[in-house]
Amino acid sequence: MIIVVRHGERADQSQDSDEYSNIELQFDPHLTKVGNQQAIQTGKYIQDLLKNFKDIEVVCMSSPYLRCITTAKRILEQLNCQQKIYIQHEISEFQMTYDFDKDHQSELHLQRKNVEKYIGKQDIINQKYFVDPKMIEAKFPETMNKAQERTHLFLQALETKYKQENKIYICVTHQGVIEAASQYFGKNPPFVDYCGMVIVDMTSRKLLLNGQKVWKQ
Numbered sequence: 001m002i003i004v005v006r007h008g009e010r011a012d013q014s015q016d017s018d019e020y021s022n023i024e025l026q027f028d029p030h031l032t033k034v035g036n037q038q039a040i041q042t043g044k045y046i047q048d049l050l051k052n053f054k055d056i057e058v059v060c061m062s063s064p065y066l067r068c069i070t071t072a073k074r075i076l077e078q079l080n081c082q083q084k085i086y087i088q089h090e091i092s093e094f095q096m097t098y099d100f101d102k103d104h105q106s107e108l109h110l111q112r113k114n115v116e117k118y119i120g121k122q123d124i125i126n127q128k129y130f131v132d133p134k135m136i137e138a139k140f141p142e143t144m145n146k147a148q149e150r151t152h153l154f155l156q157a158l159e160t161k162y163k164q165e166n167k168i169y170i171c172v173t174h175q176g177v178i179e180a181a182s183q184y185f186g187k188n189p190p191f192v193d194y195c196g197m198v199i200v201d202m203t204s205r206k207l208l209l210n211g212q213k214v215w216k217q
């Protein structure tokens with residue numbers, strides 16, 4: 001099974017002025033209290049979904065952005081497992097010039113080694129879970145076509161990886177990546193809210209969710 005999850009609410013888009021004023025890096029905002037609750041509810045849904053997969057290992061991969069790493073942490077907490085979080089740059093934020101004024105990827109909280117300040121202790125592996133020569137990392141500046149190609153190549157490689165080891169993959173990422181994942185699996189991408197998911201049963205390649213969220217306010 002492949003589970004691709006959008007992060008929870010980000011502080012720079014919150015209606016809570018305190019959340020906004022506490023942003024340390026504008027290009028890498030933290031997950032809000034609301035976003036944490038969205039991730040927790042999403043993790044509980046995934047936990048229930050995986051009850052019939054007790055003997056299959058779960059692998060968690062995340063974009064390098066703080067809001068994604070935090071969402072991954074909250075999901076893993078609901079699964080009651082001490083899994084590592086692998087940083088996979090192929091599922092990073094789309095690097096568009098209308099979102100970023102320059103390449104900030106080397107300046108993120110992860111690179112500054114202060115993620116623990118936000119999420120507590122967590123085994124974060126700042127390297128890829130797997131490498132494939134066909135995959136493309138996020139590079140600024142990036143066109144929409146290039147970003148979607150990057151996502152599709154990652155998912156193609158992940159499908160091959162699944163056939164080799166039959167594990168459950170949880171990938172925490174961004175809205176654009178979720179929409180591209182929907183396209184990759186043959187569906188029209190809907191609007192993807194916070195913690196919206198694309199969930200694929202890899203035995204049949206059937207989509208169980210296509211961008212929907214499962215949390216309630």
